[in-house]
Amino acid sequence: MRLVVLVLSVGVLSALLASFITNFVVRTPPPLTASPARLAQGNLPAQNAFIHLETVASVDSAITFPRPNDPHPSWVSYLPTTIFKVPANSVVTLQIDQEDTPSGLRNPLWAVAQGIVGGTYHETYFDDKGNPQQGDFSALTDPASAAHTFAIPDLGVFVPLEGLNAAAPGGSMNVITFSFKTGKPGIYHWQCFVPCGAGSIYGNGGPMQTLGYMAGFLVVQ
Numbered sequence: 428m429r430l431v432v433l434v435l436s437v438g439v440l441s442a443l444l445a446s447f448i449t450n451f452v453v454r455t456p457p458p459l460t461a462s463p464a465r466l467a468q469g470n471l472p473a474q475n476a477f478i479h480l481e482t483v484a485s486v487d488s489a490i491t492f493p494r495p496n497d498p499h500p501s502w503v504s505y506l507p508t509t510i511f512k513v514p515a516n517s518v519v520t521l522q523i524d525q526e527d528t529p530s531g532l533r534n535p536l537w538a539v540a541q542g543i544v545g546g547t548y549h550e551t552y553f554d555d556k557g558n559p560q561q562g563d564f565s566a567l568t569d570p571a572s573a574a575h576t577f578a579i580p581d582l583g584v585f586v587p588l589e590g591l592n593a594a595a596p597g598g599s600m601n602v603i604t605f606s607f608k609t610g611k612p613g614i615y616h617w618q619c620f621v622p623c624g625a626g627s628i629y630g631n632g633g634p635m636q637t638l639g640y641m642a643g644f645l646v647v648q
């Protein structure tokens with residue numbers, strides 16, 4: 428009897444260890460290489476590299492970049508991936524289709540955009556009556572309206588992403604566009620600073636701690 432319990436326990440522990448290694452230690456999201464240069468178009472400045480992203484309340488609700496068979500379909504996430512390859516010494520423009528509702532910032536300082544070209548980001552959004560609006564902003568009026576942030580601390584880049592207004596029509600998104608400059612080649616960690624991992628301790632676990640969801644790397648090469 429004791430032998431059976433021992434064998435079963437070892438088996439269960441080995442399976443848990445194997446699942447931990449495959450799901451967290453060796454699992455890496457695929458890299459996305461920025462699209463090459465293009466000239467200024469409309470609100471977008473001339474740029475050396477362009478990356479299109481989406482932020483969602485849950486992976487399975489994606490509009491722009493569905494990710495079927497994801498191991499965590501209910502987690503908040505950046506999509507399609509969180510590892511980006513961009514050129515050194517260049518201007519990178521990001522467009523983020525932001526579909527999540529506000530969670531709020533714990534530190535209101537992060538409601539202020541920093542480290543971006545021109546000091547402002549462009550945003551199309553919905554007002555309290557659900558009407559589409561747009562403009563250029565250097566900060567959120569209300570830090571509690573943040574859904575996520577895009578931050579690369581080593582490059583001094585911090586951009587608040589406004590949550591979708593409750594009055595916005597279903598299936599809407601705020602579209603946030605900004606540019607920042609890269610310097611020398613290297614691997615730079617980036618992450619969200621909104622504690623958006625619902626259901627985890629203080630909202631800082633789960634997707635906040637796992638590559639491919641609310642954190643990743645900017646590979647400058």
Ligand SMILES: [Cu+2]
Nearest residue numbers: 575619623641
């Ligand atoms: Cu987040």
